[in-house]
Amino acid sequence: MLTSILRSPLAAPQQLHIPDGFLSAPVAILAWIVTMAFIVAAVRRSSQTFDERLVPLMGVLAAFIFAAQAFNFPVAGGTSGHFLGGALAAILLGPWPALLVMTAVIGLQGLIFQDGGLLAMGANIFVMGIVTVWTGYFGYQALQRVNRYAAGFTAGWLSVVLAAVVTAFMLALSGTASLGVVLTAMAGVHMLIGVGEGLITAAALALVKAALPGMFGEQVTGRKSDAGTIIAGGVVLALVVGIVAVFFASPSPDGLERVAEDKGFIEAAQAAPFEIIPDYVAPGIANETLAGVLAVVLGTLLLFAVGYGIARALRRRNHRLAETPVEVDQ
Amino acid sequence: MHINVLDQFKSGDSPIHRLDPRVKLVGALAFILAAALTPDGAWLAFLALFVLWLALVLMADVPPGLLLRRGLAALPFAAAAVTVLFTLPGQALLTVQVPLFGWQLTISDAGLVRFVTILLKSGVSVLMATLLAATTTFPDLLRAMRGIGIPKVLVGTIAFMYRYIFVLADEALTMLRARDARSAAGPAGQKGGGTVFWRARIVGGMVGSLFVRSLARSERVYQAMASRGYAGELRWLDKPRSQTMDIVWLAVLVLVLLLIQLWARLIT
Structure with a gap:
């Protein structure tokens, strides 16, 4: 009975946690290798920024993200909006500490609550830590000058949608699902869920700005993106593109194992960009998948525009919220 | 809410509880990796993995029903794999009409085998993870993570x-x-x-x-x-001991998993 209390609403199921068994061994292991490289870099860089305060600060903030994921709000038809937190953490703390925080959250959820697998944990950290953090960070940086809250909304929305897209590709690469269907389903659902994430991120930013005006902006996000952060962002982008490219390099999208058997993984990865075109004209599944991908890209752009418009419209409201004195201890 | 709600069975005293936490963590990971590498349709291999899990549970003296219930947590994710039922090429088994959309979906034999395999892989993996969580105290898990090289x-x-x-x-x-x-x-x-x-x-x-x-x-x-002397360095009390028995346990487990893998490849 005690476990059930703890499970709900605290361990509310997160839609993106991949359990073990759904990823093939090569996909899961590759994801672990990439993730470990990022974690080691994050540890090194965060240690420099926060020196001896690092562990207590990151630990308490990781507990914050875990607890904040319990917050939900009713949307419609019995579904509810949840909060993932990667983008907000990246905006408030910078990408490297945010990655540490998200890694701790996902690690504990997998180890203690069996929320997400152990072998699949590398992939889960890649999707919900690395992808959300860097999308959130650069999404916010790009639009910050236009409007802070529109930037927060966009960052939150994009982080969730891109995470869902990457998850769909990983599942398809593992031969667990057919790309066209899983991509449409995952991206579609998370374009809606992402609106909740975006609104929560923007509103949370407004409150933090009101409660801690001195800390916000200058010290926390005012740090210029340095070379390492930008390179890491480029690596994330290249990986996402790479996952997509490897997929299309395979004549019949039947899992990474097939690619590995046919050509050896490295060769396939290198050949990928040149093989996209021939595969496009191949009949059958390739065309179907292409249509799915095109639909998703167009849909993403469209919803991006709509979301941006909504955020602009909400701008005045957020300003009003920001001006209201905030009672931190209620 | 108190921290102890999670620790119901963790302080038990059994051969499994007494194992070196590093052996438990590495062993659980090896088991899950073995499940991931098991080929499609090797039903007896999955049965063997389940029996191995059950043996460990009985040795640990933890109620299997509780772990089975907790193991259901990953089940909703199965929806993500439903599509393989219809998309994998193979002999048609059953054609389903979806009335609302006018779709005609055909379940192939290869698709069905893949789908059930994914569910079984996921099932045994989650069960092993619950066993690990149920028989290892949190400080021991942390020590195990340090032991396998996770940054301090x-x-x-x-x-x-x-x-x-x-x-x-x-x-x-x-x-x-x-x-x-x-x-x-x-x-x-x-x-x-x-x-x-x-x-x-x-x-x-x-x-x-x-x-x-x-x-x-x-x-x-x-x-x-x-104010209590912390200077950025976390200190851990004792170094994990590794006894010969722990090494033997791990070696036996890995050997059994390898044998199951070999067998799985022979029977499919």
Whole structure:
């Protein structure tokens, strides 16, 4: 009975946690290798920024993200909006500490609550830590000058949608699902869920700005993106593109194992960009998948525009919220 | 809420509980890797993995029913794999009409085999993870993570997170209760309080507020630690001992898993 209390609403199921068994061994292991490289870099860089305060600060903030994921709000038809937190953490703390925080959250959820697998944990950290953090960070940086809250909304929305897209590709690469269907389903659902994430991120930013005006902006996000952060962002982008490219390099999208058997993984990865075109004209599944991908890209752009418009419209409201004195201890 | 709710069976005394935590963590990972590598349709191999799990559970003297119930947690994710039923080329088994859309979906034999295989892989993996979590105390898990080379800072962060989850969860629940008491949710069946955007903004405010409180708390925690001599280095009490018996356990487990793998490849 005690476990059930703890499970709900605290361990509310997160839609993106991949359990073990759904990823093939090569996909899961590759994801672990990439993730470990990022974690080691994050540890090194965060240690420099926060020196001896690092562990207590990151630990308490990781507990914050875990607890904040319990917050939900009713949307419609019995579904509810949840909060993932990667983008907000990246905006408030910078990408490297945010990655540490998200890694701790996902690690504990997998180890203690069996929320997400152990072998699949590398992939889960890649999707919900690395992808959300860097999308959130650069999404916010790009639009910050236009409007802070529109930037927060966009960052939150994009982080969730891109995470869902990457998850769909990983599942398809593992031969667990057919790309066209899983991509449409995952991206579609998370374009809606992402609106909740975006609104929560923007509103949370407004409150933090009101409660801690001195800390916000200058010290926390005012740090210029340095070379390492930008390179890491480029690596994330290249990986996402790479996952997509490897997929299309395979004549019949039947899992990474097939690619590995046919050509050896490295060769396939290198050949990928040149093989996209021939595969496009191949009949059958390739065309179907292409249509799915095109639909998703167009849909993403469209919803991006709509979301941006909504955020602009909400701008005045957020300003009003920001001006209201905030009672931190209620 | 108290930290002990998670620790019901962790302090038990059995051969499994007494194992070196590193052996348990590596063993569980090896088991899950073996499950991931098992070929499609090797039903007897999955049965063997389940029997191996059951043997370990009986040795650990933990109620298997509890672990089985917890193991169902991953089941909803199966929806993600449903598509392989229809898309994998193979002999047609059954054609389903979807009336609303006028679709005709054909379940292939290869698709069915793949789908059931994914469910079994996921099932045995989650069961092993629950067994690990149920028989290992949290400090032991942390020690095991250090033992397999997870960076010290990350392990320290996870340790602190575990300590403060329950504190912040209580704050989060208080805020949820406060929101509900102030009409964000109406009486049963009635929509309460404003539009979806309004509700999302309220939740955003709660998240922001919790962040501000957490930041202040982390500062107090740091100061309390600094006043007790903390200088950025987390100290761990004892180095994990590794006895010959632990090595033997791991070797036997890996050998059994290898044999199951070989056998699985022979029977399919």
